[in-house]
Amino acid sequence: MRSTTLRLRVTAFVLAAMLLTSLPAHAASKEMVELQTQVQQLLDMVQRLQSTVDSRFGLVQHLVEQSTDSINQMNATVTAMQQKLNAQSDATNGKLDAVSGQVQSLNDSLDELKSRIAKLDKQMQDMQATMQTMQAQTAQQSAGGQPGAAPADGSMAAPGSQPAGQPQASAPPLQDTYQGALRDFNAARYDVATSEFGDVLHYYPNDDLAGNANFYLGEISYRQQKYRDAVKSYNAVLENFSGNPKAPAAQLHKGFSLLQLNQKEAGVHELRSLIQRYPQTPEALQARSKLNALGVRINPGVR
Numbered sequence: 001m002r003s004t005t006l007r008l009r010v011t012a013f014v015l016a017a018m019l020l021t022s023l024p025a026h027a028a029s030k031e032m033v034e035l036q037t038q039v040q041q042l043l044d045m046v047q048r049l050q051s052t053v054d055s056r057f058g059l060v061q062h063l064v065e066q067s068t069d070s071i072n073q074m075n076a077t078v079t080a081m082q083q084k085l086n087a088q089s090d091a092t093n094g095k096l097d098a099v100s101g102q103v104q105s106l107n108d109s110l111d112e113l114k115s116r117i118a119k120l121d122k123q124m125q126d127m128q129a130t131m132q133t134m135q136a137q138t139a140q141q142s143a144g145g146q147p148g149a150a151p152a153d154g155s156m157a158a159p160g161s162q163p164a165g166q167p168q169a170s171a172p173p174l175q176d177t178y179q180g181a182l183r184d185f186n187a188a189r190y191d192v193a194t195s196e197f198g199d200v201l202h203y204y205p206n207d208d209l210a211g212n213a214n215f216y217l218g219e220i221s222y223r224q225q226k227y228r229d230a231v232k233s234y235n236a237v238l239e240n241f242s243g244n245p246k247a248p249a250a251q252l253h254k255g256f257s258l259l260q261l262n263q264k265e266a267g268v269h270e271l272r273s274l275i276q277r278y279p280q281t282p283e284a285l286q287a288r289s290k291l292n293a294l295g296v297r298i299n300p301g302v303r
Helices: 002-022 028-142 174-186 190-203 208-223 227-240 247-260 264-277 282-294
Strands: none
Touching (some): 028 174, 174 190, 174 208, 190 208, 208 227, 227 247, 264 282
16 A cells, blocks of 8 residues: 555656646746645545555454454354263263163172072972972871882882983073173172183083073173173074073174174174164163264165
8 A cells, every 4th residue: 555655656756746837937937836735635535545444454353353352252152062972972872881880780789689580480490399209108197108119100210310301410590690690790800700600501501590601701801802702602692592582682792892803794794783683771872862972864765
């Protein structure tokens, strides 16, 4: 702007000099006055123009500063919102983990209660069998039979034989073995728990508690970061004991294990399958949270 003003002033003086040189001497004074007047008017116009430009430039600069302040405030607001969302997400994940742990504890307590009920039921059955035996012996005695006499059909029990349906004498008690393994698992004595759960699978492979044993073996491997072994144990639950109450947790941790093994596609597939099979479970909620954290659509068909 200053350079423009300077050029205008120089132009005005040049024009004035040219006019002066072209005029006669007797008219020089009169023309000089007029020329000075015109030059002054020209300079006044230039100054007004400069003042107008300066004021408008100041206004534009003020608007730019306001826009910059607004952008900075917007960035600060967006950053604060992002931090708040991240904090809420972390808090939600923490609550989900806590709820999952509580549900797991409840399941463990329920398993222990079921085992106690089964143990009491077995004791009642043994008592009933003993009473029936005593009643049969009493009936034989009242009929003139001798205690310890052979059965009416003449058959004799083989020495050391056990009633049908009972486990072999070398097999450890199922409930005692399972409960001991569960206590050792909760106490983080994983080597002992692994051996005890292995006994449950070896001697009672078709019992419902065998599904639980497979699940806890998977949990031990998962906590020890042996993710391939964990996937094998979880598969045993899902394939052989699909109706087991621990199946949702087994599928959830199988998906997590696959993600830890960098098998993202398989892990995502497992989590989506969990949400479809068990949509109302806490494990399905955790699977949704994990997929959202990965930026993956829960339903691949929705766009």
